[in-house]
Amino acid sequence: GAGVSQSPRYKVAKRGQDVALRCDPISGHVSLFWYQQALGQGPEFLTYFQNEAQLDKSGLPSDRFFAERPEGSVSTLKIQRTQQEDSAVYLCASSHGTSGKTDTQYFGPGTRLTVL
Amino acid sequence: AQSVAQPEDQVNVAEGNPLTVKCTYSVSGNPYLFWYVQYPNRGLQFLLKYITGDNLVKGSYGFEAEFNKSQTSFHLKKPSALVSDSALYFCAVRPLQAGTALIFGKGTTLSVSS
Numbered sequence: 501g502a503g504v505s506q507s508p509r510y511k512v513a514k515r516g517q518d519v520a521l522r523c524d525p526i527s528g529h530v531s532l533f534w535y536q537q538a539l540g541q542g543p544e545f546l547t548y549f550q551n552e553a554q555l556d557k558s559g560l561p562s563d564r565f566f567a568e569r570p571e572g573s574v575s576t577l578k579i580q581r582t583q584q585e586d587s588a589v590y591l592c593a594s595s596h597g598t599s600g601k602t603d604t605q606y607f608g609p610g611t612r613l614t615v616l
Numbered sequence: 617a618q619s620v621a622q623p624e625d626q627v628n629v630a631e632g633n634p635l636t637v638k639c640t641y642s643v644s645g646n647p648y649l650f651w652y653v654q655y656p657n658r659g660l661q662f663l664l665k666y667i668t669g670d671n672l673v674k675g676s677y678g679f680e681a682e683f684n685k686s687q688t689s690f691h692l693k694k695p696s697a698l699v700s701d702s703a704l705y706f707c708a709v710r711p712l713q714a715g716t717a718l719i720f721g722k723g724t725t726l727s728v729s730s
Contacts, residue, residue, distance in 0.1 A: 504659070531716065542620075542706050542720030543660070559717065591659060602648060602667050605718060607659035 502526070504608035506592050512614045513582045521577045521611045525594030532575050533605060534567055535591040543591050549575060550598055582615045589613070618643040620709050622721035629697045630729050637692040637724045639707030647709040649690040650718065651681055654704040663705075666690060677701070697728045 505524040513519050525532050531550055535543035536559075545559040551572035560567070564583075569575040579586055589610040595603035621640045629635045641647060648667050652660040664675025671683045681692045690707060704725050708718040 533717070535718075540722070542708075542722050543718070544720070545717035548716050556716065593660075604650075604662050604665060606662060607652070609657070609659040 504592055504594050504606055506590075506608040506611050508611060509609060510612050510614075512616065514616055515583060516581050518578065518580045519582055519613065521579075521590050521613070523575045523577070523592030523594075523608060525573065525575070525592070526596075526606060529594035529596050529606075530572075530598050531595040531603065531605075532569060533593040533595075534575070534577050535593065536561075537589040537591055537610070539588070546577070546590075579613075582613075584615050587613055587615045618709070618711055618719055620707055620719055620721040622705075622707055622724045624724050625722075626725045626727065628727045628729065631699050632696050635694050635697045635701070635726065635728070637705050637707075637726060639690045639692065639721060641688050641690065641707075641709045643709055643711040643719075645712045646685070647711050649681070649683060650708040650710070651675065651679070651690075651692050652706045652708060654706065654723070660706065663692070697726075699728050699730050702726055702728045 507522045533548050534546040537543040547567045548556040549569040564580045566578045589612050591610045592608045593605040595605045597603045619642050650665045651663040654660050664673050666673045666683045674680045679694050704723050706723045707721045
């Protein structure tokens with residue numbers, strides 16, 4: 501089916517506001533990943549879901565970051581009390597299987613977050 | 617610490633010439649290796665991966681990459697560059713002993729001139 505989609509594509513927030521970023525993975529994909537890509541850098545891992553279970557959240561930079569995938573499909577990354585250093589592109593990826601290690605991750609177009 | 621290095625920020629080649637984008641890694645054990653390409657305002661597109669087997673991996677759009685265990689490298693190559701290949705290329709590794717996250721390099725901008 502269609503690829504990974506993300507919304508909104510662009511988000512401008514004032515410092516201190518809360519934001520919610522949405523990811524629709526490829527239909528049937530079990531695994532879902534969130535990455536943060538700062539300007540001029542490669543993506544950095546934030547968190548990983550297998551179905552609705554969040555199996556790894558070691559990359560979340562602070563407790564202001566929260567992710568969920570309640571029904572094992574759509575995922576939301578929420579950032580509370582945004583700070584300027586949160587400005588980045590947030591990428592979502594999904595993969596088909598549960599092994600994770602050899603599966604190819606397919607990426608969405610990303611959400612560019614700018615915190616003023 | 618586990619890491620990926622892409623030593624060149626930018627690679628410039630003329631259309632029709634061969635291209636190489638370099639990648640070296642530092643991880644414990646044997647990793648799984650990936651190359652992605654990113655066009656402006658678009659997400660990462662998968663090009664190819666090395667899991668096991670033949671050290672030369674062929675991928676999308678005529679790209680290939682060679683896994684060299686002794687040099688811990690996974691350089692991306694193409695025999696004849698196209699202007700449309702101009703983009704940002706990322707090498708990524710997933711250590712066997714670690715979780716499922718990909719570790720990315722900083723990226724290399726490929727510019728192909730006509």
